[in-house]
Every structure is written in structure tokens, then in C-alpha cells.
Amino acid sequence: MMRKLGIAAFLYIIFLCCVTGASLNDTKTLLRDLLSNYNKNVRPVHNQSESVNVTVQLNVKSIQEFNEVSQVFSVAAAFSIRWKDESMTWNPANYGGAYQMMTSYDDVWVPELILTSPSDDVESLGAAWNRIRYFADGTAVWLPVALVTSTCTVDVEIYPFDTQTCTLSYIAMGWYDSGEVFFLPATEEVDITSFSEHPVWDLVETTAKSEQVGRYSQVSFSFKLKRRPAYVFVNVVLPILLLSVLNVLVFLLVPESGERVSFCITVLLSIAVFMTIVSAMLPRTSKPVPIVTYKLIVDMVISAAVTVVVILNLRIYSRETEISVPVWLVGIYRFWKCDDCQKRKTETLGKTSKATRIQTVKIISEAENENDINRRLSELIDEEQITWKKISYMVDGVAFWLFGLATLCSFAVYLAIVTSRGE
Template sequence: MKNYLFIFAIFIGYAYCQTDTDAKNLLTNLFTTQSYNKLVRPTRNQSEPTAIWIEFFLYGINGFDEIQQKLTTTAYLEIYWYDELLAWTPSSYGNLSDIFLPQEDIWRPDIALENGFKDLESLGSKFIHAEVEHDGLVLWKPFHVFNSRCKLDSTYFPFEKQSCDIDFVAWAFDESEVYLAVGTDGVNTEDATDSNGQWELVSSSIVSFSDEGVSQIRATLVIKRKPLFFIINIILPIVLLSILNIFTFQIPADIGERMGYTVTVWLSFAVFLTIISASLPQSSDTIPVLSIYIIIQLSIGTFSVLLSAWLSRIVGRADDIPVYLLLKKVALMKRRLQCACSNGKVDNIVKHCKIDQNGDEHFNAKNETDSTKREKSDESNIDWKEGVAALDFTCFWIFIIVLIISTLAMLMTSALQN
């Protein structure tokens, strides 16, 4: 019994043994006897189109050039089709079921990157081999660094997402000869590395379509910018400088250091914007929300310098403020506010206020006539120093509110986009 098993094992091993002679005979039969020609489309019925299946395997995102609007990715394609002229019977060649042939020796679809930056060039290299199965199935895996065009949308910088298309086309063939289809895996990102320090992949998709009778494949990559660097190095310093700028109005206008402080903060703004200019999107197609935010804060800074210069000029005047000036109305409003907040006990206000239990201000009935006269007298006796202080108080709170609203609006707009 053991002898029979031994003989059977030898027979099976011999039956499935593939020698170099089998491979040579197969290649001779395909390329010499059958005169295989790589210029002939690989179908016996030339009136039928050849189906090409494509899968996109992403290795990594190398970078995104915002000026040229160019996305650089490293990937390879799995392209497979049936070549009826490369089929054979395995039993005739020692059960040889597959062989590897240089890509230059067989017919290949002239697939090219349509939205690239360079001239059209064929995929793959001479050292790449294609695997050919006995039933004619050809598997070709060209590796490439793709430079594709991608329109930049910097509206929500640095929280934006970019949707970039990588289009492949069978350049010389129309749809009646070669049509491209999506393979089983579509876009495969399992091997993609998160090595890019600025961008990360959010999602991907792939579709096939026809454009003017030419079959195409479009792989779409949605990438998102990593915002931490820009938050720490751009947004946070701008907010802090804006706060310093607003506190200009907490320094009395009659102190000489106020103008020096105001100009120093404004120059800090200007120098900082010069430093970060290289980090901002350099595109004129869209205006980032962050740029609008910077313009608002810089406008407040410029207004603070101009206003401080004017207030420093008028604060030392000895006469009273004319009735027709808005500055006087602002000072009166501040007086009434101080009166309401201090229960009528304000040293600089002659008017007698009284707050009842419900918190409503009313005049004392006994002194109503005198209070009215004194109030009119107060309205005519507001000096420039008090008016300037009231304007500083008003500007401080207005700009604090503007800073909070503009900052929240910028962050919420970007959050909604994500």
C-alpha cells in the first residue's frame, strides 16, 4: 500500500511540475506561432469594445500647492482586462497557469492623467511587469506620482476642505473601442499613510462616465487642512493684539504714553501681518473669512490711532463742550448711566437721583424744581476732559462687543462648514 502511495505522489508531483521548457514553449507559441502583436486590440471580434477595470490605491498625499492649485499624490492603479490573444490551455504547458510579461511587450490601454500639469505620459515604467492568467486576464499595476489640478477654495481657511478630482482617460480610443469601468475596490486607502503635516484625507470616491464619446474614470479625494498650526500662530496672536488695541481706551487721553502705546500696538499688527503673509492663501479667486476678520481688527486699530491723536489734542481745552457736539451727548449719557448704577451717589453729578425699592429712578418731589434747574446747569457745564473720558468708555465697550461677535462669527462659520 505504501508503494502505491509513493508512486501516486510522484505522479502528482510530476503532473504539476512546471519547467523552463514549458514557459519557453508557451512564449514561443504566443509570440511566434500565433504572432501576437501588441498593436492589435486584444479581442478577436474587433467590433466589440474592450472593457478595462480600474482601481485606485492611494499611498499618501504629498502636498497641495495653493498658488499653482496642484495636488500631489502617490498612488498606484490596478488595471485589468481580458486579452483574448494571450489565452492558453494550462495542461499543454505543465499546468502553467500564469506568467509575468514586461508591460512593453503586450497591448495596454493608453490611460493617461487628463487634468495633470505635465504633458501626457504613459503610466508605468519599463521595469514593471504585468501578470497574465491562462484565461487571458491581464493585471497591470503602474505606480506613479500624480500631479493633478485642484481648484482652491480658501473661504474657510484654515478650517477648509478641498475636493480634488484625479481624472483618467483612454486618450486615443473612443467609447466604442475601449471603455473604462470601476473595479471592485474602487478607491483603496488602507495603505495610505498620514505623513502629511498639513492635510488629512476625509473621504474618497470613484466614478466612471463618458465625455464626448470618450470613457473616463474620476477619483475624488476630499482633504481637510489641519488647523492647529494656524490657530496657534495666526488666529490667537491676532485676537491678543486686538485685545491690547482695545485697551487703548482705558488709558487717559491726557497721558502722553497713550499715543506711544497705540502706535506700538498698531505697528505690532503690521509687523505680524508681514510675518504671516506667507502662511495665508495666496489666491485671488476667493476671499478667506480669516482675511475679512484681520481687516476688521486692523481697521479698529487704525481708527484707535486716529481717534487717540484727536482726543489727545482736545482733552486739554479749558472751555466747555458746545451743545451741538455729539461728544456732549455721549458724556450726558455716561452721567445718567453712572447715576443709575450708583443709586444717585455720584460726586461729579449735581442732579439728585433716587432709586425706589423696584429700582426705578425718579426725582424727589420736594426738590423737583431745584433738580431740574441743576440738571440744566449740568448740561451746560461739561468740560472736554469729561467728554473725552465718556467717549473712551463708549469706544471700549463697542469694540469689545465687535471683537467678540466677529471672532465667534468666524469660528462658527468655519465650524458649520465642517
């Protein structure tokens, strides 16, 4: 029994020796010794001709804002920045086994990372409340968090099937000469393990790279974003198509309704309002002009042409019956009705008035042969049947198919262009 107690006591003593860490006094002493002769304005390398290699890792939590009109891109991000500080090394055995420590951001040297394309004021990364963790070999770890707001050039040519690329670039401009500080990305991609999806934009791809810009080292993080087009397609594109279809349906309204012109003007104004709405959703730039803007312009031109045709056709419809229809219009009408012209002639001949029948008998008696009879009867029937109202109906039919085809073609071309370029 005593032997077992002795073994247990021995193991307990060994355990205490292994787990005992540095005391508060040890840490205070370590911090005092390291910072007593420390100068944060001097790069932390003994050989000042050497560069300080700074490794930067970006972890994106979410996309806070992407405003296409103001071209502002904002993300909530956490950074992991590491470098070697040769002035902050120690032997843990001399300080109670302390192998790491933390100190204030303002007390030590930190790399100045400045965003090259800020949307507001130019500021360096970091804040006074940040802490730097040091390890015994001089490795420094800085974990700042920030809401990074940058400008981003937007290309909305194929809106709403567009893909945007925004880049956050950090540089030590104005602080260090060439080769004094060199930025390196920790990985070739941005860390998105804790990323929260955005309701409008899909994060398709990220890249991280370092490059030399003039005399300075720069680290850049790029985000490739693809818009989710469902919302814009349902609320903008489909209403534009429906307005275009309504525009053509005016030719199915009977002229007696008296609503044709007001209907056309209402549709024209609706398209103009939609053009204003779409313009407010996009940046004011001419390079490039969104294809949807061209689509709306085409729709406005078609709508204006429809309005003009409707007004002119109403004038044709209202012409006096005493005014004869020109021969060339009669020819066009015959061509348009060629499928059932013989049937109509036969039916019309049976429904003619008494005066017309007398005229028919006269034609037959004066005709020289059967061909002459058919020709003169055809002219008589056409003169009685083809009126200005029927010419107006013909114009309605031709315009309906012509403008309907133009509307469908413009929409099909728009979809083909934006979907092909969006792939």
C-alpha cells in the same frame, strides 16, 4: 513492512506528479509562441468592432503633497489594471502545466492611461521596467506604481475649516476612438487599506466612477479632504483675536503715558503683517475670497478707527482749561454719569473752594425759590466739575465698550460663518 514501503512510494510518485510545474524551457517556449505573431499596436480582441474593457483599481498609500497656493495635489499610489487579451491564451497542458507567465511592458499591448490634469508634463501611466502577468484564459494583470501629481482647484472660502475635493481622472485621449477601449472602476471607492494618515488633511471620503467624455472613456478617482484646523487656529486665528483685544485696551492707558498713539500704530502694523502671512498661505484667487481675509480687513478698519479716536481724544485731553466745555458735551456727560450724579454733586459741594462758597451764598440770597436755588447750584457745580479731561475720560469709556463690542461681534460672526459652512 514491504507493503507499507510500496504504499509510501506510490503516494510519493503521485505527489511528484501533482506538484511538478512548468520547466524553464516550457516557459520560454510559451513566451516565444505567444509573441511570435503578436502586434502590440493592435487591440487584443479578435473582433475589432468590440471594445476592450479595462478594469482599474487605485490603491493610495499616502498624500505626499497638497499645496493650496500652487493648487497641486500629489499622492503615492499603486494601480491594479486588468483586461482580457484574446491573443494571449493557451492550453497549460501543452506547456508543462504553465497557467501564468510574465512579459515586459514594452512587448505587449497595454491601455494608455493619461492623466487629464497633470501639474507638469502630460505622460501616460507606466514605465519600461513594468511587467504584465498573463493567465491561460488571456487575463492580463498590470500593477504599476506612481507618484501622481495633479492640479486641484482649491476653495478656501471658510479657511481653516475648509473641505477640498481633488480628482484624478485618466483617459485614453488621442489613442482610441469611441468604444474601442472602455475604462471601468473595480469598486466604487478607492482602496485605502494601506493608507498613511496625513498630518494636515483627513481623508473623509473617496469615490471611483467611469464616464464618457466626448469620444473617450474616462475613469475618475475623487478624494474628499477635510483640513485639521488646530494648527492654523492656534497660530493664526487666535493671534488675530488677541491683537484685536490689545487694540481696544489702548483706551485704558492713561494719556500721561505718552504711548497711546505708538501703541495703536504697532497693533495696526501687526494686523497688516498677519494679513500678509495669511495671504501667503492661500491661493491668489478672487473666487471666492477667504472669509478670514474679510475678518482681517475689518480688524484693520477697527484699528485705524481706534487710532483716529485716540489722536482726537488726546487733543481733547490737552485743551486749555480756560476754554469752556460746550453745553451739549456737558449734557452728554451728565447723561453718561446719571447713575451717581447726585452723589457727586453733594461731594463736590462739600469740597468747593472759599470763592465758590461765596458764590453759593450769593446764589441763595438772589434766588426766588427753592427750585431756582437747586437749578443754579447744579449749574455752578457742573461748571466747576466738568472739564476737558473728564470729557476725554468719558470718550475713553465709550470708545472702549464700543470698539470692544465691535471686535467681539466681528470675531463671533467669523466663527459662526466658517463653522456653519464647514459642517
